[in-house]
Amino acid sequence: MTAYRSxxxxxxxxxxxxxxxxxQAQDIRLEGRTPAAAGPLERVVWALPVEPASLxxxxxxxxxxxxxxxxxxxxxxxxxxxFKIQNWLATxxxxxxxxxxVYEIRKNATFWDGTPVTPQDVAFSLARHMDPATKSRWGRxxxxxxxxxVEGDHGVKVRLKQPDxxxxxxxxxxxxxxxxxxxxxxxxxxxxxxxILPMCSGPFxxxxxxxxxxxxxxxxxxxxxxxxxxxxARFEFKFVTDTAAQVNGLLTGELQGMYGPTGNAIxxxxxxxxxxxxxxxxxxxxxxxxxxxxxxxxxxxSDKIRQALSLAIDRAAVAKSxxxxxxxxxxSPAPSASLSYGGDVFPQALARLGTxxxxxxxxxxxxxxxxxxxxxxxxAYGARSDYQLxxxxxxxxxxxxxxxxxxKSVPYGQYVAGFFDAKLRDYDMLMMTKNVNMTExxxxxxxxxxxxxxxxxxxxxxxxxxxxxxxxxxxxxxxARARLIASVQDIIVSDKAWIPLVEFTNxxxxxxxxxxxxxxxxxxxxxxxxxxxxxxx
Amino acid sequence: xxxxIAFRTLSVAxxxxxxxxxxxxxxxxxxxxxxxxxxxxxxxxxxxxxxxLVEAQFGLKDPLLLRYWxxxxxxxxxxWGRSYALRxxxxxxxxxxLPTTLGLIGLACTLSIAFGxxxxxLASIAGRAAGIAITxxxxxxxxxxxxxxxxxxxxxxxxxxxxxxxxxxxxxxxNSLWHLVLPSIALGLTTSCVIARxxxxxxxxxxxxxxxxxxxxxxxPKHLILWRHVLRNALIPIVTVSGIxxxxxxxxxxxxxxxxxxxGIGTLLIQAVQQKDVPVVQAISIVLVGAYVLxxxxxxxxxxxxxxRVRLANR
Numbered sequence: 001m002t003a004y005r006s007x008x009x010x011x012x013x014x015x016x017x018x019x020x021x022x023x024q025a026q027d028i029r030l031e032g033r034t035p036a037a038a039g040p041l042e043r044v045v046w047a048l049p050v051e052p053a054s055l056x057x058x059x060x061x062x063x064x065x066x067x068x069x070x071x072x073x074x075x076x077x078x079x080x081x082x083f084k085i086q087n088w089l090a091t092x093x094x095x096x097x098x099x100x101x102v103y104e105i106r107k108n109a110t111f112w113d114g115t116p117v118t119p120q121d122v123a124f125s126l127a128r129h130m131d132p133a134t135k136s137r138w139g140r141x142x143x144x145x146x147x148x149x150v151e152g153d154h155g156v157k158v159r160l161k162q163p164d165x166x167x168x169x170x171x172x173x174x175x176x177x178x179x180x181x182x183x184x185x186x187x188x189x190x191x192x193x194x195x196i197l198p199m200c201s202g203p204f205x206x207x208x209x210x211x212x213x214x215x216x217x218x219x220x221x222x223x224x225x226x227x228x229x230x231x232x233a234r235f236e237f238k239f240v241t242d243t244a245a246q247v248n249g250l251l252t253g254e255l256q257g258m259y260g261p262t263g264n265a266i267x268x269x270x271x272x273x274x275x276x277x278x279x280x281x282x283x284x285x286x287x288x289x290x291x292x293x294x295x296x297x298x299x300x301x302s303d304k305i306r307q308a309l310s311l312a313i314d315r316a317a318v319a320k321s322x323x324x325x326x327x328x329x330x331x332s333p334a335p336s337a338s339l340s341y342g343g344d345v346f347p348q349a350l351a352r353l354g355t356x357x358x359x360x361x362x363x364x365x366x367x368x369x370x371x372x373x374x375x376x377x378x379x380a381y382g383a384r385s386d387y388q389l390x391x392x393x394x395x396x397x398x399x400x401x402x403x404x405x406x407x408k409s410v411p412y413g414q415y416v417a418g419f420f421d422a423k424l425r426d427y428d429m430l431m432m433t434k435n436v437n438m439t440e441x442x443x444x445x446x447x448x449x450x451x452x453x454x455x456x457x458x459x460x461x462x463x464x465x466x467x468x469x470x471x472x473x474x475x476x477x478x479x480a481r482a483r484l485i486a487s488v489q490d491i492i493v494s495d496k497a498w499i500p501l502v503e504f505t506n507x508x509x510x511x512x513x514x515x516x517x518x519x520x521x522x523x524x525x526x527x528x529x530x531x532x533x534x535x536x537x
Numbered sequence: 538x539x540x541x542i543a544f545r546t547l548s549v550a551x552x553x554x555x556x557x558x559x560x561x562x563x564x565x566x567x568x569x570x571x572x573x574x575x576x577x578x579x580x581x582x583x584x585x586x587x588x589x590l591v592e593a594q595f596g597l598k599d600p601l602l603l604r605y606w607x608x609x610x611x612x613x614x615x616x617w618g619r620s621y622a623l624r625x626x627x628x629x630x631x632x633x634x635l636p637t638t639l640g641l642i643g644l645a646c647t648l649s650i651a652f653g654x655x656x657x658x659l660a661s662i663a664g665r666a667a668g669i670a671i672t673x674x675x676x677x678x679x680x681x682x683x684x685x686x687x688x689x690x691x692x693x694x695x696x697x698x699x700x701x702x703x704x705x706x707x708x709x710x711x712n713s714l715w716h717l718v719l720p721s722i723a724l725g726l727t728t729s730c731v732i733a734r735x736x737x738x739x740x741x742x743x744x745x746x747x748x749x750x751x752x753x754x755x756x757x758p759k760h761l762i763l764w765r766h767v768l769r770n771a772l773i774p775i776v777t778v779s780g781i782x783x784x785x786x787x788x789x790x791x792x793x794x795x796x797x798x799x800x801g802i803g804t805l806l807i808q809a810v811q812q813k814d815v816p817v818v819q820a821i822s823i824v825l826v827g828a829y830v831l832x833x834x835x836x837x838x839x840x841x842x843x844x845x846r847v848r849l850a851n852r
Contacts (some may be wrong), residue, residue, distance in 0.1 A: 051800075052620050053574075061582060132586040135576055139584040193624050210801035211625065211633040213706060240704060245798035248691050248703035254705075405721075413811025417569025419581040420588075424569055454581035 008369055019143055022027070028279045028325055030505060030519070033081050036514035037533025043528035044514065044532055051239040052215070056192025057177035058129055060439060066174055066218040067259055068215055068237055071442060072080045073200035075176035076103055076122070079525040081518035083340060085172050089117060089201070098163040098476060099146075103156045103171075108224045113207045115160065119150040123335035124181040126158070131208030134189060138175035140452060141166060163474035165481065166490040171441040173525055203228050203530050204235055214238045217529070230517065231533030243385075244268075250276075257510040257532070259442055259523050263386050267324035279326055280519030281337040282506035283437070286327075286380075286442075288313075288499040289430045289458040301377055301428050304370035305403060306496035311363040312397040315356045319502050322389045327502040334444035335503055337521065338436045342482020346441075349486035353493060363401045376404035380427035382415030387431050390501070407427075417452065430457050433504070437524075441485050445469055448488075448497070449499050450465055460497040549830050553823055555806055558605060564815050565601045572597060574622045574812040597622070608819060618816035620809070627820045631802065635824075636713075637706050638790055638801035641724060644717050645671045646783050649725030650732060654775065657736020658768065661744065671733070678730035682787055686723040687796035694719060704798035720797045728782040735778045739771035746770075772843050780836035784829050 007305035047359035052065040057073050087093075090103040109117040127148045129136040136142075144164040151157040160167060170176065183199035184191050191198045194209040203225065204217035211215040217235040238255060240246050247268040249255035261269065269277055288302040288309070301309075315329030330336070331353040339346035367373075379394060381387035391407050398405040408427060410418070418424035436443040436454065447455040448462070449469045465488050492498065506521035516531040517523070574593050576583040583591075592598050596607060611618055617627040661669040695703035707716035743749060744767055752762045791803030802821055809817035 004805075051623070054624055084721065132584065132590045135587055137582050139578070139587060140582050143584070190624075209631060211623075212637075212805075213633075239800065240798040242795045243803065244688065244691075244796055245704040245796060248696055252696060252699065252703050254702060370604070411811065413574075413813070414569050417573040417813070420576075421570060421571040442665065452582070454583070 011495060022039055023408045028505065031280055032520050033280050033518050034278045034508070034510065035515045035535065037231050037514075037531060038536035039231070039534040041514070041532075043321055044232045044235065044529070045236045045256050046529070047240050047249060047252065048215075048237045048254040049191055049239075049246070049258075049260065050241055051212065055197055055215070056134075056191040056208065057125075057174040057179065057198065057200075058134050058138060059192065060174035060177070061137040063260060063524045066383070066527075068206075068217075069174055069177065069200075070523060070525055071175040071204040071207050071217060071235070071529040072180065072202040072525045073174065073198055074109070074202045074527070075174060076177070077172035077176060078527070079172050079439065079522050081520050081522050081526060081528075083337060083520060083522070088176055090171070090495040095476070098474075099159045099160040101160075102151055103158070105156060106155050106224065107154060107222070109201050110222060110224070111183075111199050111201050112220060113180070113183075113199060114222070117178055117180075117201050119152075119154060119156045119377070121181045122156045122178050123148050123150050124184070125178045126156070128177070128179075128184070128189065129175060131189075136175075138170065138173075141170040141175055143451060163476060165476060166241070166438075166440060166442055166446070166473060169438045169443070173437050200238050203230050203525045203527050207234075212239070212490070222261075228527060228530045229523065230530040232529075235529050235532070240500075247272075250511060253511045255511070256514045257508065257517060259506070259508050259517070261507055261509060262384075263323040263389075264324070266326050267506055273512070276509050276511060277326075278508050278510070278517075278519040280506040280508070280521060282504060282521040283335045283337055284433055284435045284504045284506070284521070285330065285333065285335045286318075286390065286431070286433050286501045286504060287333060288501055289428065289432050290496070290499070291426065291428055292458050292497075302370055303496070304366045305373075305377075306499060308363040308366040308370070308401055309361045309394070309398065309403065310496055310499045311366070312403075313394060313499075313501065314358050314397065315502055317427075318390060318393055321393070321501065322386055323504055326507050327504045330500050331356050331493065332503075332504045333498050333500045334441045335436055338439055338441045338444060340439035341478040342486075343479060345479065345482035345486050348521070349489050352490065361401055367401050367403060373403060376406040377428045378406050378408050378427040379414075379431070380410055380425065381407040381431040382412040383409045384412055390431060395437055419457075422459075427456060441489075442469065442473055442481075444484060445488055445492070446473070448492070449473075460492075460495070462491060462495065462497075465491055545834075549827075552830065553826055556826050557609070557819060557823060558736060561605050561608065561815070562601055563588070564810075564813060564818055565604065567813070569813060570597060571595065571621050571815065574814065574820055604815075608815070617820050619748065620815045620817045622809070622812045623814075623817075626721035626744075627816045630805070630817065631820055631824065634800055634802050634805050637717075637799050637801060638794070640713060640717050640722055641790055641793065641799065641801060642783065642786050644714070644721040645725035645728070645786055646779070648721055649729035649782070650779050651838040652725075653729040653732025653779075654736050656729075657735040657775075658740060660733065660737040662763070666784075671737075675730040675733045678726050679734070681726060682792075683723050683726065684792050684796050686726050687720070687793060690719045690723055691797070706799055716799075720793050720823060723796070726787060726795045727789075731782060732775060732778060736771065736775055739774045740767055743767040743770045769843070773840065776836060776839050776843065780839075784832045786801075787825055787828055 048064055050064055055069060057069055060069050074089050076088060077085050078088045080086050089106050089109055091106050092104040094102045105119050107121055111117060128134045129138045129142045138368035144160045144162055144167060146159045146161045180199035189191050194211050196208060197206040203220055205220045205222045207216040207218045209215050215237040219230045219233050240249055243262055243265045243459045245314050247265050250258060251272050290306050319329055373420050379391055391499055395405040395407055446452045448460055448465050467489050468484050472481045475481040475484060506519050508519055512515060515535040516533050518528050572591060576587060596604055619626055620630055623630060645726050654669060660668050691703050694701045701719045702716050707713040749762060752766055790801060791807055794801045794803045806821045
């Protein structure tokens with residue numbers, strides 16, 4: 001998942017935020033939930049940074065679509081605000097053998113039209129992702145699926161070609177969302193357009209999608225989970241792309257809340273209404289990605305240079321100036337919130353990384369060992385103000401240790417197109433945010449395996465890593481899996497395959513009088529809007 | 538007359554055809570593929586089967602002329618295609634955005650022409666000090682880019698005073714108009730200052746003409762002189778500049794729409810170009826080129842109304 005954060009007028013916004021941020025250095029406090037709402041509201045207006053391309057759960061592997069659908073289209077499991085997996089439309093799961101999952105489907109769930117959610121609907125919804133014509137963005141997670149069948153009256157059985165823990169983990173995202181079979185088939189499977197919204201079972205109904213302006217949700221009064229009855233009768237998502245417009249709307253109350261404002265927007269909100277901002281753990285790390293060029297082209301960013309750059313970059317300054325303090329310096333390539341199981345395996349692996357600190361002398365020594373640098377290193381980034389500022393700080397770090405870096409700003413659309421065309425990203429270094437979708441670090445580290453190779457932007461290849469990850473993906477014992485992944489992490493870090501920079505915390509802003517949206521990064525997975533209501537007086 | 542109309546229609550049609558091909562070709566040869574946006578923008582999680590299917594379905598690997606032929610033959614049968622990224626019929630997409638942009642440009646034109654002409658006339662008949670003051674103010678206004686004006690207007694009139702909404706298009710006619718006031722001022726600021734200065738210069742030139750002097754000497758009431766002999770004759774340059782400004786406002790609306798969170802044609806075009814969303818880019822460019830041609834046509838018609846000499850020459 002990558003944020004689409006448009007940055008028109010960034011010149012003016014940058015100038016404004018630069019003056020704001022100098023005064024703010026204090027640490028931020030991470031929360032899981034924000035204060036609970038005290039009462040209902042007739043209507044809530046929430047900002048979306050861009051209009052969703054679709055409201056089909058098969059497209060919802062990015063946080064804009066997913067934050068709407070998480071409230072409307074329920075999955076087999078959900079990730080709750082404490083990052084715990086809860087049974088949802090599935091009431092239990094059993095694993096008769098390593099390659100079979102049997103999901104018991106909830107009996108009292110109904111679609112918005114009143115018909116019950118059946119195992120046939122579930123099997124259909126999962127199998128959709130495997131049909132190329134659905135163009136599902138979750139397709140790769142279903143690569144190991146052999147068959148999905150209805151089992152008994154209330155069960156769905158998934159048979160895999162080989163053991164795959166990521167398949168089960170992705171059921172707690174919109175990949176596991178259930179749509180009504182008859183409804184989708186009547187629309188030739190083309191659901192999620194403004195005309196044909198999907199038929200789901202969630203606590204909010206998708207009422208209308210007004211192209212170009214908003215999406216309306218209304219409360220579903222016959223939802224199976226009475227404990228989750230939405231506090232607001234109507235929930236409206238408004239599309240506002242410009243950062244300055246978002247900040248103005250939020251401060252005037254025309255927009256009452258927003259997830260994932262950019263660093264510039266956070267700076268503006270912080271200055272005017274700091275109390276409205278809440279920070280939580282996230283699934284979003286910023287990495288600097290050296291191009292390993294396995295094709296035989298000369299390696300510009302050698303091993304020593306990569307180590308040196310990692311030592312020279314001032315991550316605390318990055319967190320402060322690019323993200324208005326809402327980021328944490330990190331040496332872990334994978335977001336720490338995804339390292340959630342396996343006892344003390346991951347805490348120990350993280351401890352081995354040490355703490356990020358700047359050591360220019362050691363960095364200069366490494367550069368001296370690397371020998372003379374014949375040409376500047378070209379660092380390419382999508383033209384967004386966060387990347388722009390980040391690139392400047394990296395260039396500055398290089399200058400301090402005698403590594404010349406040339407910046408290459410690529411129009412953001414072309415940068416995105418580069419994800420599908422390696423020729424468009426053949427630069428010495430790239431900058432990238434790789435979000436994960438689950439509390440499973442394999443979702444991050446799998447970029448270094450053939451099954452997700454399109455995301456391996458630096459084309460880093462290491463057989464040891466690939467083998468260990470393949471083993472981990474088949475390992476159902478969490479502790480053993482954690483040990484395998486920790487060993488991979490050690491290799492990735494010592495090779496500096498990707499250079500971790502910061503973990504961008506999840507940020508939510510709520511206007512005065514509104515509260516209840518979770519602060520942790522669960523809004524793409526959990527029906528968070530149900531808890532948004534009036535704050536206590 | 539019929540020949541003139543036929544010639545005009547033919548030239549408009551060929552302009553549209555040629556420009557549509559040039560834009561299509563530019564999109565075709567620009568780096569990157571529409572693939573990234575058909576299969577989801579943020580990341581590449583597409584399977585090889587999906588990529589093969591999409592490339593075949595959308596003819597992404599076809600040569601330029603074949604792709605253009607598919608598009609243009611669709612247009613002649615009334616099928617302009619669907620947006621790649623938003624999976625929506627192109628005209629439905631444009632239809633939802635056009636009212637905002639037309640409203641914005643319409644209001645900006647009305648405000649800036651009314652304000653510009655009024656200030657220009659005032660400057661030409663007011664005393665020296667007032668004239669200088671107006672010149673200074675219009676110079677500053679002329680030099681202020683739309684997005685800067687937007688920031689200033691929003692922070693004063695929306696955030697501080699709360700008189701106007703800070704963003705969005707609003708619902709219903711009156712409310713929509715209310716939402717468009719600040720954006721229109723930001724969009725029309727430069728134009729109104731240009732018109733004010735052109736008006737002042739044109740008025741000054743006319744005021745010095747012999748027939749005006751004669752009228753003054755003969756004791757014709759001042760407001761009649763101004764209205765009949767000065768402003769009317771000064772209108773030709775004013776209309777020309779207003780026409781050109783209205784046409785260029787179409788481009789300026791992009792920045793203003795972004796700044797005010799308005800969902801119009803401008804923001805859609807930028808997004809579509811970035812995403813190589815060919816059907817949307819093609820349809821919007823046809824609309825824009827068409828609008829340009831239309832504005833020029835209206836200006837020509839106005840000349841006929843204002844200046845009898847043009848009418849005579851066209852006989």
